Amino acid sequence: MTTTPSFSDKRAGDAAAATDSLHGRLRAISARRVRRDLLLGLLVLVPAALYPLVGSTFHVQLLTSGLITGLVAMSFSLLAGFSGMVSLAQMAFYGIAAYVVAIGGQTYGLPPLATVPLGLLAACLLAALFGLIAVRSSGIYFLIMTLALLQMFFGVAMQWQSVTGGYNGISGITRPELFGLSLRDAVPLYLLTLAVSALAYVGLRWLLQTPFGLSLQGIRDRPERMRALGFRVQLHRWLLMILSGLVAGMAGILGVYYHGVVSPDVAGLTASLLPLLAALVGGVSSLVGGLLGGIFITVLISVVSAQMQQWFNSSHYWTVIGIFFMAVVIYCPNGVFATDSRIRVLLARALGRRGGDDADTAQQRR
Amino acid sequence: MxxxxxxxxxxxxxxxxxxxxxxxxxxxxxxxxxxxxxxxxxxxxxxxxxxxxxxxxxxxxxxxxxxxxxxxxxxxxxxxLRRTYQKSALFDQLSVAENLFLGALGPGGRGHLTVTHGLTAQRQRWRVVERTADRVGLADRLMTPAHALSHGERRQLEIGLALGQESRxxxxxxxxxxxxxxxxxxxxxxxxxxxxxxxxxxxxxxxxxxxxxxxxxxxxxxxxxxxxxxxxxxxxxxxxxxxxxxxxxxx
Known part of the structure; x- marks a missing residue:
């Protein structure tokens, strides 16, 4: 560092002391990272927002649906990647938010201004309830526990005919207006979904870089040690569960407006596996991976099913998707976008860059 | 006494x-x-x-x-009260500094959630981290991920985690x-x-x-x-x- 004579020597000295301290150094690093990510984010967000200008309605709808799946995948990754809780219950949170909006709107004629917050609240409450039961267990037991809770939700949605409409669910849900724009059109709904996804992502990213986020990562890697350091491990897990319920609930509300119907199938096993696969493709240890994975898998299923229909007159597209997932697990076990992903390494090599160096990986987990 | x-x-x-x-x-x-x-x-x-x-x-x-x-x-x-383990129980994916931060945060936080942690409190915690790193001889390894440490350094960090804040x-x-x-x-x-x-x-x-x-x-x-x-x-x-x-x- 060069020393320039200055009249405000004291202030300059303070600034130097601040940057020399560990806290200052870390803040400088994180500020650099924020700037880099902001730039990257804009590079993705701006073209995404402009896409409807060139894309067809069908493709815009496909992207909307992909983002909705991506939001659920992100809520899954939040639990799995940052606290080690592999939850199959995310679609129950999606489902209850969707049902509350549908029932509130259709049965009671409430405006979206009331039903949307109620839906989010319901998703949080259900996650809080599930969490009370599930956070006591971990690993495979947590997974089974959340599966059981999902099935219970499915059962209630199916059986409670008078409220949920049973097997057929509730249909004919109309999309509201927002800022004078009717969400009935594909483009405004797409932009809203994009904005919600981006905000949810930024919010979670912010949260994960707070001491709370660091605690969560500690809990993911060594819950016992965290307990021995005086952390309330289960309380942290429980709060994260509620947060993930909130994110899944956002997806549920967007989903119910997108589809215009909600039925017990939203919490069925097939529907619940979709976000899980999306998170897997994107890599569970990254949040943005879930979003991208959601779009990826939605597009993939759409393309594969159309081609299967065209070439073989067959609707068995899951076979092909299954093969694809085997390849992902073998070649990119940490997700297609992870630093150790073969695809990313190949891409980086093609672009003439190194595949991420060691010093950086400690910082890149988020 | x-x-x-x-x-x-x-x-x-x-x-x-x-x-x-x-x-x-x-x-x-x-x-x-x-x-x-x-x-x-x-x-x-x-x-x-x-x-x-x-x-x-x-x-x-x-x-x-x-x-x-x-x-x-x-x-x-x-x-x-603090303890260390016979077999190092570190946060391998986190840096030495982040490890020590958790060591200072847990006991000092009294189990409270620290989502909106004041900047002053954070700065003070990071100072504790620096001091602790100094005490266990890891001052120049702060940014290294724990998994990249030698066995001896890992034992030092293990002790550093226990020193944290206000250990008695x-x-x-x-x-x-x-x-x-x-x-x-x-x-x-x-x-x-x-x-x-x-x-x-x-x-x-x-x-x-x-x-x-x-x-x-x-x-x-x-x-x-x-x-x-x-x-x-x-x-x-x-x-x-x-x-x-x-x-x-x-x-």
Missing amino acids: TAALQLHGITRQFGGVTAVSNVDLRLEPGERCALLGPNGAGKTTLFNVIAGDITPSSGRIELFGEDVTRHTVAARVWRG LILLDEPAAGLSPDERTTLTELLKGLSRDSALVMIEHDMDMALALTERVVVLSDGALVAEGTPDQIADDPMVREVYLGAGGSA
């Missing part, structure tokens, strides 16, 4: 096996005590009981004059496990240099190291306290030799 730690008749049974049997122990603030004994003597079980991982079958535990027998692990930590009693479970003679010397110096604000209880198989670091030695055999005294007394005690070397070992 209130004792840092006081055990009253601590017993712990696993099924028919008595791992710890009627142990009484009093430790003054700032005192350094070695816990010796052959494998299976119940040393780690006793640590687990003190730390709160295991509840005693009978007996009472007091920390700084307060009965904590029924307290959770976390509640004991907030009262100043530290249980060290074989701090030198698996270290080379050189690394052992480094660690001994490091432990010698720790402040007297905290009392220390140390399980250590290396007699020389244990005797060099402590002013009192307690010997456990088959779960029971069989000898107690200064390092010199213990080193000459024929009973201890027998416990360690088997019958006739003094010959």
Whole structure:
């Protein structure tokens, strides 16, 4: 560092002391990272927002649906990647938010201004309830526990005919207006979904870089040690569960407006596996991976099913998707976008860059 | 003066096996005590009981004059108790600085959530991190991920995690496990240099190291306290030799 004579020597000295301290150094690093990510984010967000200008309605709808799946995948990754809780219950949170909006709107004629917050609240409450039961267990037991809770939700949605409409669910849900724009059109709904996804992502990213986020990562890697350091491990897990319920609930509300119907199938096993696969493709240890994975898998299923229909007159597209997932697990076990992903390494090599160096990986987990 | 730690008749049974049997122990603030004994003597079980991982079958535990027998692990930590593990339990994916930050955050946070942690508090925590890193000789490794540390450095970080904030009693479970003679010397110096604000209880198989670091030695055999005294007394005690070397070992 060069020393320039200055009249405000004291202030300059303070600034130097601040940057020399560990806290200052870390803040400088994180500020650099924020700037880099902001730039990257804009590079993705701006073209995404402009896409409807060139894309067809069908493709815009496909992207909307992909983002909705991506939001659920992100809520899954939040639990799995940052606290080690592999939850199959995310679609129950999606489902209850969707049902509350549908029932509130259709049965009671409430405006979206009331039903949307109620839906989010319901998703949080259900996650809080599930969490009370599930956070006591971990690993495979947590997974089974959340599966059981999902099935219970499915059962209630199916059986409670008078409220949920049973097997057929509730249909004919109309999309509201927002800022004078009717969400009935594909483009405004797409932009809203994009904005919600981006905000949810930024919010979670912010949260994960707070001491709370660091605690969560500690809990993911060594819950016992965290307990021995005086952390309330289960309380942290429980709060994260509620947060993930909130994110899944956002997806549920967007989903119910997108589809215009909600039925017990939203919490069925097939529907619940979709976000899980999306998170897997994107890599569970990254949040943005879930979003991208959601779009990826939605597009993939759409393309594969159309081609299967065209070439073989067959609707068995899951076979092909299954093969694809085997390849992902073998070649990119940490997700297609992870630093150790073969695809990313190949891409980086093609672009003439190194595949991420060691010093950086400690910082890149988020 | 209130004792840092006081055990009253601590017993712990696993099924028919008595791992710890009627142990009484009093430790003054700032005192350094070695816990010796052959494998299976119940040393780690006793640590687990003190730390709160295991509840005693009978007996009472007091920390700084307060009965904590029924307290959770976390509640004991907030009262100043820390421990390290025989096998390093670090956050491998986090950097040394982040590891130490968690070590300072947990106890200092009193279990509160720290989502909106004031900047002043954060800055102060990071200063604790720097100080701790300095104390355990990892000041120039702050940004290194824990998985990239050498075994010796990992043992140092293991201790650093326990120093954290406001520690008053530290249980060290074989701090030198698996270290080379050189690394052992480094660690001994490091432990010698720790402040007297905290009392220390140390399980250590290396007699020389244990005797060099402590002013009192307690010997456990088959779960029971069989000898107690200064390092010199213990080193000459024929009973201890027998416990360690088997019958006739003094010959």
